[in-house]
Amino acid sequence: MLVKKEFIQMARDLKVFWLPLVFVFLGITQPIVSYYLPTILKMVGGGQGITIDPTMPVQQGAEVLASTLVSQFDQLGIMIIVISMMAVVQTDKANGMLAFILTRPVTVRSYISGKIVSNYILLAGSVSLGYLTSYLYVNYLFSNVAVINMIVALLFYLLWVLFMVSFTTMISTIFNSPAVIALLSIAFLFFSRIIVGLSVAIDFINPASMSNYALEMLMIGTVNTDVIWSVLMTFVMIGFTMIITNFWIAHKKYVTD
Amino acid sequence: MKLEVKTVTKEFKGKIAVKNFSMAMQSGECVGLIGPNGAGKSTLLKMIADIIDPSDGEIVIDGKKIMKMKKEIGYLPQYPNFYQWMSAQETLRFMGELSGLSKDHLTKAIPKILSRVGLSKDADSKVGSFSGGMKQRLGIAQALLHKPSLLLMDEPVSALDPIGRREVLNLINDIKKETTILFSTHLLGDAEEICDRFIIIKNGEKIEDATIMDLLSRNDVKKISVEVASKNEQWIKAVKEFNFVKNVEVLGNKVEIEVENVQLNKKKLLESVLEHHVDLVKFEIKSGSLEDIFLKLVVEK
Numbered sequence: 001m002l003v004k005k006e007f008i009q010m011a012r013d014l015k016v017f018w019l020p021l022v023f024v025f026l027g028i029t030q031p032i033v034s035y036y037l038p039t040i041l042k043m044v045g046g047g048q049g050i051t052i053d054p055t056m057p058v059q060q061g062a063e064v065l066a067s068t069l070v071s072q073f074d075q076l077g078i079m080i081i082v083i084s085m086m087a088v089v090q091t092d093k094a095n096g097m098l099a100f101i102l103t104r105p106v107t108v109r110s111y112i113s114g115k116i117v118s119n120y121i122l123l124a125g126s127v128s129l130g131y132l133t134s135y136l137y138v139n140y141l142f143s144n145v146a147v148i149n150m151i152v153a154l155l156f157y158l159l160w161v162l163f164m165v166s167f168t169t170m171i172s173t174i175f176n177s178p179a180v181i182a183l184l185s186i187a188f189l190f191f192s193r194i195i196v197g198l199s200v201a202i203d204f205i206n207p208a209s210m211s212n213y214a215l216e217m218l219m220i221g222t223v224n225t226d227v228i229w230s231v232l233m234t235f236v237m238i239g240f241t242m243i244i245t246n247f248w249i250a251h252k253k254y255v256t257d
Numbered sequence: 258m259k260l261e262v263k264t265v266t267k268e269f270k271g272k273i274a275v276k277n278f279s280m281a282m283q284s285g286e287c288v289g290l291i292g293p294n295g296a297g298k299s300t301l302l303k304m305i306a307d308i309i310d311p312s313d314g315e316i317v318i319d320g321k322k323i324m325k326m327k328k329e330i331g332y333l334p335q336y337p338n339f340y341q342w343m344s345a346q347e348t349l350r351f352m353g354e355l356s357g358l359s360k361d362h363l364t365k366a367i368p369k370i371l372s373r374v375g376l377s378k379d380a381d382s383k384v385g386s387f388s389g390g391m392k393q394r395l396g397i398a399q400a401l402l403h404k405p406s407l408l409l410m411d412e413p414v415s416a417l418d419p420i421g422r423r424e425v426l427n428l429i430n431d432i433k434k435e436t437t438i439l440f441s442t443h444l445l446g447d448a449e450e451i452c453d454r455f456i457i458i459k460n461g462e463k464i465e466d467a468t469i470m471d472l473l474s475r476n477d478v479k480k481i482s483v484e485v486a487s488k489n490e491q492w493i494k495a496v497k498e499f500n501f502v503k504n505v506e507v508l509g510n511k512v513e514i515e516v517e518n519v520q521l522n523k524k525k526l527l528e529s530v531l532e533h534h535v536d537l538v539k540f541e542i543k544s545g546s547l548e549d550i551f552l553k554l555v556v557e558k
Contacts, residue, residue: 001354012342095338099308104355105327252309 002106002114010122015084019122022080023073023130030068031137034059061142065150066218068134069157073127074193074211081123081164082185088115089172089245090181098249108249112169112242120165124158131157149221156214159231163207163238164189170241173248207234258284258319258329258406258437260305265314267300267461274300275311276461284406287433289448290441292458293555298441299335301458302411305439306332318407328356331400331436335411337392341385345376345395348384349402356403366402374398374428390421397428401436408432410440414447426450445551459555472550479503479519481526483512484539492533499525510538 010016092098101111131154138145168185175181192208203209209230216223260282267275275297282288290298303309305316307323307330318326339348346367353363371377374394379387387395393413400408413429414422429438429451442448448455449469457465467475488510496514497505501522504515516522519542530537 001351005351008347009340009342096334096336097338097340099303100332100334100338101355103306103308103327103330103332104352105357106355 002110003118006114006118007122010118016122019080019084020126020129023077023126024133025130026072026076027068027130027132027134028137030072031064031134031141034064034067035141059142061138061145062149062218064142065131065134065138065145066153066215068131068138069153069211069214069218073130073157077127078164078189078193079186081161082168082182082189084123085119085165085168086172086178086181086185088119088169089249090176090178093173093176102249108246112245112249116166116169116242119169120162123161123165127158127161128154145218146221149217153214153217156210156217156231159234160207160210160214163210163234163241166238166241166245170245170248173245204230205233205237207237210234260316260318260407260437260439261320262301262305262316263314265301265304265311265316267297267304267309268312274461275304278314278458278461278463280456280463280466282407282437282439284437286454287438287452288440288454288456289452290439290456290458291445291448291551292441292443294443296458297461298443298458299411300461302332302409302439302441306330306409308332328403329406331403331405331408333393333396333400333408333410333413336416337396337399339384339392339395339399341383343384344381345371345384345387345398346380348395349399352399353402358403363402370398370402373401375424388421390417390424393417393421393425394428397425397432401432404436406437408436408438408440410438412441412443415442415444422447445548457551457554465554479516480543481514481516481519481523482539482541482543483514483526483530483535483537484541485510485512486536486538489533489535492529492535495529495533496526499529501525513543 007016089098092101098111102108135145135150164185167189168181171181171185171188175184189208192206193211196203196206196209196212203212204226213223213227213230260280262278262280265275265278266273278297278301290301292298300309304311305323307327316323318329323330340351343351349367349370350363353367354360358366368377368380371380374397376391376394376398379391384392384395393416397410397413400410410429414425417425426447429440432438433451438452440448440451452469454468455465455472456463465472488507493505493507493512496502496512499522501517502514503517506513506515514526516526523542527540530540
């Protein structure tokens with residue numbers, strides 16, 4: 001019922017329309033730009049010093065799809081996810097609705113899960129839609145990508161999205177200023193994504209490595225068997241953020257009086 | 258239903274908001290929590306509503322922790338804030354479902370409660386467009402929806418204009434018959450109108466807990482006020498010399514005389530007025546108002 005309320009609110013905010021649209025747009029950008037880049041360069045460059053190497057290998061479909069994830073979703077995408085979610089708990093705190101809701105026999109857990117489930121459904125749907133659009137364009141403009149690889153990669157990626165959602169919810173619960181929430185979440189998520197690959201130990205606990213697994217899945221078609229542990233670890237991290245959120249609200253640390 | 262607040266203390270970063278506060282309430286009572294601004298009224302109500310935890314002490318209903326008794330409590334915050342994008346009906350449905358009421362039940366109960374608080378016509382209007390009085394009435398509807406045995410109201414009328422105030426006071430007077438009410442206010446008149454028992458709180462401490470009759474008889478003011486056209490120092494001096502006069506206060510053209518027994522002493526006093534040829538305007542026996550008692554309690558103690 002809290003989930004239902006969130007969806008009605010998202011519909012009234014028109015969030016259910018613009019979020020998928022933005023991700024579809026992001027999904028289309030990469031294949032189209034990659035496809036037309038040589039042509040654009042040729043036209044703009046006009047042969048003055050820039051030579052287009054005719055032997056340059058044509059980009060593979062999988063590469064383009066992977067770069068949709070890495071250079072579109074992991075950059076602009078993170079910002080959009082955080083911005084669309086930064087107020088998730090913060091507004092309820094600011095206008096007293098959270099305290100009000102909790103005067104009713106509602107558990108903190110159902111409040112938080114209502115927020116996370118509803119936002120995750122919307123974001124996962126938007127990301128998947130954008131990704132699938134990208135996939136269609138890639139298949140049309142470049143070489144085909146195996147369906148299985150495409151789906152497994154998406155699942156890895158969606159796990160990373162779930163972490164983004166639960167992490168932003170946690171930050172939104174702890175901090176009161178929307179700017180601080182956005183800045184902190186974006187900085188942390190970017191940082192996590194950047195340090196992927198630096199150290200095996202960090203990758204193991206870093207949920208952003210899910211994005212890298214998605215990349216490998218598309219490029220190579222297989223991933224390291226250790227991935228199971230890393231996936232489990234990501235779930236642990238997600239659970240951890242939820243526990244902190246729960247603790248914070250249950251112990252009434254949000255009360256600012 | 259029995260509400261017990263047991264030696265509750267609340268501290269905010271070293272500042273004590275409520276100090277060692279105890280009280281008990283029985284079913285059917287209506288209690289006004291009165292105190293100046295910043296006395297700790299809201300903090301106390303928030304603790305009873307389980308929005309904040311006391312630093313020390315406990316609050317129980319029928320011997321059980323309030324955390325498990327939320328269904329029994331209806332709470333109206335000082336500034337009820339609902340989702341602006343919801344209509345009145347949606348708000349009630351949402352809050353009702355949070356309270357665990359079934360959909361069928363709500364479909365029947367919501368129109369009833371809306372007509373009760375006089376919002377039937379605005380059932381489908383957005384809460385964002387409501388006036389203060391309407392929001393307050395919606396807040397009351399929300400607090401009553403699940404038929405709580407205890408209704409907590411934090412300053413239900415303080416922020417309203419006279420019309421809105423009247424509406425809400427009438428509504429509370431009406432509800433009073435069905436449920437137990439604890440409400441806070443800094444306006445004594447409101448409490449006097451609705452409740453028969455008061456708890457006066459100051460600086461987080463309880464300084465008085467009594468019924469209106471108790472309060473009036475205990476703090477019976479034994480004063481005679483004499484208004485004169487021009488001051489007569491001789492007469493005032495003479496009055497001070499009476500052995501039954503306890504205190505004389507001169508306020509402009511008014512002389513307030515505190516005596517031991519109004520009934521026995523008034524005649525003597527009047528005689529002295531005539532004797533000294535005082536230019537008399539008014540000779541009045543003062544009956545204490547609640548306002549005086551309140552001021553006396555809050556300022557003196």
